Amino acid sequence: MNQEPTNKEQYQRLVGRLIYLTHTRPDIAYAVSVVSQFMHSPSVSHRNVVDRILRYLKSAPGKGLMFSKNGDLEVVRYTDADWAGSITDRHSTSGYFTFVGGNLVTWRSKKQNVVSRSSAEAEYRGMAHGVCELLWIRRLLT
Structure with a gap:
């Protein structure tokens, strides 16, 4: 595995946004949990995985959970x-x-x-x- 370091701040921002996105896209939850384990010392290979998740999201729009607004809070x-x-x-x-x-x-x-x-x-x-x-x-x- 390529252990060359990558831009830590940019990696953390991207993974943080992906963590937030898992609330409506449970299909990426496992992959995001794996990449979030490397927040403190991400490498280029970790960044490549994040990019792959982003490519998946771009190719599958509208596949998340839909939250409908209604007056019922049952x-x-x-x-x-x-x-x-x-x-x-x-x-x-x-x-x-x-x-x-x-x-x-x-x-x-x-x-x-x-x-x-x-x-x-x-x-x-x-x-x-x-x-x-x-x-x-x-x-x-x-």
């Missing part, structure tokens, strides 16, 4: 979990997503920290994490 949350979904360690995976006023605002999928003894326990753990964030969002809106 908060709706969906959760799910699999039971012992990981073949290697038998941990379950929880997932949830939240809509505010019909607009998708949060989503997450994460392996649970402990092994659940039943599918009900896996679902309960996933729901508990989802409800915590749901309460936070409701409080934030009031």
Whole structure:
């Protein structure tokens, strides 16, 4: 990998803007999280990856999330979990997503920290994490 340094300030500005853009373009979230790890000492190869993300964005306009304005601020949350979904360690995976006023605002999928003894326990753990964030969002809106 080319370790020649690049303009640090320019790299930080570009990656900062890409981080902001991930709120409406979740398709670039992983790539941006990888390039953001090199904010303090970016190299030319890191800058090339940022340029590749920018080229992708230019070639795929209008592929982001659409936020519609309406008077409704109803908060709706969906959760799910699999039971012992990981073949290697038998941990379950929880997932949830939240809509505010019909607009998708949060989503997450994460392996649970402990092994659940039943599918009900896996679902309960996933729901508990989802409800915590749901309460936070409701409080934030009031």
